[in-house]
Amino acid sequence: MDALIILSIIAFWFCIVLFLKHFWSFLQEKRTVLHHVSEVTATDPFEKKIKKRNKRAAVFHRITTYADDFSDLGQRINFFSENHDVEEWLRKSGNPLKLTVERFQGLKIFLFLVGAFAGALALVIGFPFAQYILAFGPLLGYFLPIILVRREAKKRQERLRADLPDFLDTVSTSVQAGVSLDQALKEVIRHFDGPIREEFSRFNQEIELGVPRERAYRELLRRNDNQEFQSLIKALLQGMNLGVPIATTFKIQAEDMRQIREEQVKELAAKASPKVTLVTTFLIAPVSILMIAGLMIMNMLMGENSIFNMF
Structure with a gap:
């Protein structure tokens, strides 16, 4: 009877594992099919x-x-x-x-x-x-x-800051090819995801509804406090008022943002060095010294040359 109970428990857990395996395979195949359907039907x-x-x-x-x-x-x-x-x-x-x-x-x-x-x-x-x-x-x-x-x-x-340089380069290339700014924004944002797409989609919708361009730019400034994004929108406002080419503005802004990001990485690396030194000084070094001292004391008390063997 005990053997029958044990065999029943083993069979039960074997069925559970088998079910989980097939269920996981089903989920993987479902995800693959949905991805294929999305590509075929051009679903965004x-x-x-x-x-x-x-x-x-x-x-x-x-x-x-x-x-x-x-x-x-x-x-x-x-x-x-x-x-x-x-x-x-x-x-x-x-x-x-x-x-x-x-x-x-x-x-x-x-x-x-x-x-x-x-x-x-x-x-x-x-x-x-x-x-x-x-x-x-x-x-x-x-x-x-x-x-x-x-x-x-x-x-x-932060996501807006990370996507902005690539977005600006793509828009700059499109504008240099002769595409208008509004059309370039509509086409480029389709290849991006996240907040940068949300913001410029809303910007395009406002322009289509008849909102003045300057006011739409002001709304972008109001909705985001990212320093790089603020610099971009202010440069666009200034370029619109002074007649500076948009493609040049986008290209310069992208280069400046990448340079700023590089400087920020260097700054973070410089700030990390003292922290590593503090950890090494106050944690790793004392523990290492205590381990070495402990081994020396144990060798003095319990080793072949123990001080007790001298007497």
């Missing part, structure tokens, strides 16, 4: 990503419906989250979850209460470290939206 992956993000925003909207009830309270309790700061963070992060300032302010209060409830529940159940959960849970719930939105804004600006 960026549009699929936007649709997926919009669905995620809709789900998040339904989950956080109750946060709207705390929006007034959240706007009064605005420690480290003034309304104008929140608006700027959402704008610079691209606002992927379609949050409004009011909902954001209500969300942090809602999560504060959720953290307090979770801490109280853990304390009643007798969960380990429940007192710490009760103390820090509400604070985590309050500051979590602030931290996430600010991190997303910083991450988006």
Whole structure:
């Protein structure tokens, strides 16, 4: 009977492993087929990503419906989250979850209460470290939206900085070939992904809707605080007013950005050297000295030439 039970358990786990193997193969084949269909039908992956993000925003909207009830309270309790700061963070992060300032302010209060409830529940159940959960849970719930939105804004600006030189080179080449700036932007952004495509797609849409070009440039400046991007848009504004060729502006900006990036890498490398020296001095060197001293003491006490053998 025991052998039958053992064989049944082995067969069960063998079936589980076999199922996982075939399921993984199915997922790989499905991904390959979807990629092939996307290439054949010329589906834009960026549009699929936007649709997926919009669905995620809709789900998040339904989950956080109750946060709207705390929006007034959240706007009064605005420690480290003034309304104008929140608006700027959402704008610079691209606002992927379609949050409004009011909902954001209500969300942090809602999560504060959720953290307090979770801490109280853990304390009643007798969960380990429940007192710490009760103390820090509400604070985590309050500051979590602030931290996430600010991190997303910083991450988006970094991606914008990384893609900008290649984007400028491509647009400069297109403009030098005789293509107009608006048409070059429309064609080039199709080959890019992320914030740089979002920003210039919105810029093109504003131009098509009749927004003055200078105002559209000002909106780009308002939505992004990246230093290189700001320099580019200001140069375009100045070139538009003074009649400087756009292709020349783009080429010069791309070269300057690559030079700035190279200088930043050198600066980071120079700053890393003292940190490595500190780690070596205060961690590695003392440990090495202690190991050598320990071996010497053990040899003196327990080795062939031990001091106890002298007596």
